[in-house]
Amino acid sequence: MEHGGTALRRCVGVDPAEFAVAYWARRPLLTSAAELGQDFSDLLTLADVDELLSTRGLRTPFLRIARNGEVVDAKRFTGPGGAGAEVADQVSSDAVLRLFSEGSTVVLQGLHRLWPPLIAFADALAAELGHPTQVNAYITPPSSQGFSPHYDVHDVFVLQVAGEKHWTIHEPVLTDPLRTQPWGERADAVAARAAEEPVIDAVLRPGDALYLPRGYLHSARALGEISAHLTIGVHDVTRWSAVESALDLVRTLAVDDPALRTSLPLGVDLADPRSTADDVAAVIAGLHAALDRVDPAAVADRLRSRTWAQVRPEPVAPLAQSTAAASLSSDTVLRVRPRLRVQLRDAVGEQVVLVTGRQHRTFPAAQRPALAELLAVGELKVGDLPGLGADEQVELARRLVVEAVAVVPDARPGAAVHHGSR
Numbered sequence: 001m002e003h004g005g006t007a008l009r010r011c012v013g014v015d016p017a018e019f020a021v022a023y024w025a026r027r028p029l030l031t032s033a034a035e036l037g038q039d040f041s042d043l044l045t046l047a048d049v050d051e052l053l054s055t056r057g058l059r060t061p062f063l064r065i066a067r068n069g070e071v072v073d074a075k076r077f078t079g080p081g082g083a084g085a086e087v088a089d090q091v092s093s094d095a096v097l098r099l100f101s102e103g104s105t106v107v108l109q110g111l112h113r114l115w116p117p118l119i120a121f122a123d124a125l126a127a128e129l130g131h132p133t134q135v136n137a138y139i140t141p142p143s144s145q146g147f148s149p150h151y152d153v154h155d156v157f158v159l160q161v162a163g164e165k166h167w168t169i170h171e172p173v174l175t176d177p178l179r180t181q182p183w184g185e186r187a188d189a190v191a192a193r194a195a196e197e198p199v200i201d202a203v204l205r206p207g208d209a210l211y212l213p214r215g216y217l218h219s220a221r222a223l224g225e226i227s228a229h230l231t232i233g234v235h236d237v238t239r240w241s242a243v244e245s246a247l248d249l250v251r252t253l254a255v256d257d258p259a260l261r262t263s264l265p266l267g268v269d270l271a272d273p274r275s276t277a278d279d280v281a282a283v284i285a286g287l288h289a290a291l292d293r294v295d296p297a298a299v300a301d302r303l304r305s306r307t308w309a310q311v312r313p314e315p316v317a318p319l320a321q322s323t324a325a326a327s328l329s330s331d332t333v334l335r336v337r338p339r340l341r342v343q344l345r346d347a348v349g350e351q352v353v354l355v356t357g358r359q360h361r362t363f364p365a366a367q368r369p370a371l372a373e374l375l376a377v378g379e380l381k382v383g384d385l386p387g388l389g390a391d392e393q394v395e396l397a398r399r400l401v402v403e404a405v406a407v408v409p410d411a412r413p414g415a416a417v418h419h420g421s422r
Contacts, residue, residue: 007125010036011157011209011232016128025155025176025213025236028169028200033160033207040159040207043117046228049139052108052115057081058091062114064107065099069148072104103144108137111230113312122232123312123339125157132235132310140165140222149194149219150183155234156212160204163227165220169200172215178240183217193217204229237307245302246294253290260286309357313340316404319413325401328394330383334406336375342405344371356405367396374406 012019013031023029033039052058065072077095080086100106108114112122112135126133140163151172158167173189174181183190194217203223204210212218214236220229254260259282269275314337324332336342345353352368354361363371370385370393382397383390400406 007121008128010038010040010121011125011159012211013209019211023211023213027213028216029211030200030202031209031211033205036207036209038207040161040230043121043159044111044115044137044161044228044230046139046162046226048115049106049108049137049228053091053096053106054093056114059087060089060091062108062110063091063096064109065096065104066107066147067099067102067104069145072099100139100141103141105141105144105147106139108139111135111137118230119315123314125232126311127339129234131155131237132307134233134235136231136233137161137228138220138231139226139228140220142222142225142227145219145221147219149190149217151177151190151215151217152212152233153177153179153182153214155214155236157230157232157234158204158210158212159230159232160206160208161228161230162206163225164203164205164223165227165229166203166223167200167210167218167220168194168198169210169212170194170196170198170217172217175215176213176238177215178238190217194219235310237303241306242299242303245306246291246299248302249294249298250287250290253293254287257286257290305355305358308341311339311341311357313404314338316407317411317413320411321401321404321407323413324408324411325398328382328397328401328408330381330390330393332382332397333379333409334374334382334385334397334400335379335409337404337407340405342375344368344375354405361403361405363396367392370396374400379409 008016008019011031012023012029013035014023014029019029053063060074060078063077064074065077074089077092077099078089079092079095080088081090096106111118112133113119115135118135122133122135142163149168149170151174170193173186173193177183199216200210204220262279262282264276264279316337340356343355345355346368350365351362352365352371354363354371366387369387373384373386374380382393385393385396388396397406401408
C-alpha cells in the first residue's frame with residue numbers, strides 16, 4: 001500500500017501508515033467530518049442523483065431499488081425510452097419517484113464507471129490501496145431502512161453525502177468471508193449476532209466516513225430527511241486469490257499427465273468408494289506432483305493479471321486520439337495513459353513484452369530504450385523517444401496511441417494536434 005495518498009486520506013482520520021497496520025482488514029474505523037476537514041459534495045450531491053435518475057438515460061443494472069430489505073423487481077421501474085430509444089430496461093423517473101415516496105431505497109450501482117468525479121476518485125483510491133474498487137450510492141427516504149443487517153464479502157468505505165443515517169455495526173459471524181460465502185448462507189447466525197451489543201452505534205452526518213472490513217455486520221436507517229451515502233467497495237486481493245491462481249496452473253500442468261487422463265474400468269461401481277480407491281489415490285498423487293511443479297512467480301503473475309484486469313485505466317477519447325494518431329510529428333507530446341497498470345519485460349529472442357492487464361504486447365528489442373524512457377518519465381515528445389530514427393519514433397508512437405497505451409494530451413476530434421513543449 002502506498003502511504004500518504006490523498007484519496008485514502010479523504011476516507012480515514014488517521015495516517016495511512018497507521019491505517020495499514022492497525023485497521024486494514026482488522027477492525028472498523030469511524031471518522032468525523034471535523035477530523036477529515038472536507039465533505040464529499042464534490043463527488044456526489046442529491047442534485048447529481050436527480051440528474052442521473054432523470055436525464056442520463058440510466059439502465060439496469062446501474063440502478064437497484066430495495067424496500068423493507070427486499071430488492072424490487074426491475075420491471076417496476078424500467079421501460080422503453082420512447083421513440084428512437086426503445087431499449088426496454090431504461091429507468092423510468094416517474095416510477096422511481098413513486099417507489100421512493102413509498103419508502104424504497106434507491107441504489108445507484110457502478111458509479112465508478114458512470115460518474116466522472118467518482119471514476120477518478122475510485123481509480124485513485126485503488127492505486128493507493130493496491131486493490132480494485134467499485135462505488136455504489138444509497139439514497140434512503142426519511143426514517144427508512146434499506147437493507148436488514150448483513151455483511152459484505154469485500155471491505156467498504158462509507159462516505160456520508162447528505163442527511164443523517166444511524167449505523168449499527170456488529171462483530172463478524174465469519175472472519176474474512178470470500179465471495180463464495182455470502183451472508184444469506186448464514187442468515188440465522190447473522191440475525192442472532194445483530195441482536196447482540198454492537199461495536200459501533202453511531203449517526204453519520206455529511207462529511208463523516210466509516211471503514212468496515214469484510215465480514216462486519218451492518219445496517220443503517222435514515223433519520224428525518226433524505227439520506228445519501230457512497231459505499232466504496234474494495235475487492236480485496238487475498239491469499240485465496242493466490243490459491244485460485246495456483247489451482248489454475250495445477251489444472252494446466254495436470255492435463256499433460258497421461259496417468260490422469262486414463263479412463264476408469266468398465267463396470268466401475270461409483271457408489272462403492274473402494275472400487276475407485278486406487279484411481280483416486282493416483283489422482284491425488286498426480287495433483288501433488290503438479291503442485292510441486294508450480295512456479296511461485298507464475299502464481300504471482302497470474303494474480304497480477306487477474307487484479308490488473310479489474311482496474312480500469314482512465315478512459316480515452318476514441319475520435320480525438322484517432323485524429324492525433326494520424327497526425328503525429330516529432331513535436332507531439334506523448335503521455336502514458338493515466339492509471340494504466342503497465343510493466344515492461346524482456347522476452348526470449350529479439351523482442352520485449354509490454355504487459356497491461358491480461359494483454360501482452362510484443363515489440364522489437366530495439367524499441368526497449370524508447371519504451372523504458374516513456375514509462376519512466378510518463379510524458380515526452382515523440383522526437384525524444386531514444387534509440388530510434390524519426391520515422392521509427394512516429395511509428396512506435398502511433399502504435400502506442402492506437403492501442404491506448406499512451407495518449408496525446410491535447411488531442412481534439414477532427415482537429416490538428418497542438419504540439420506543446422515538454
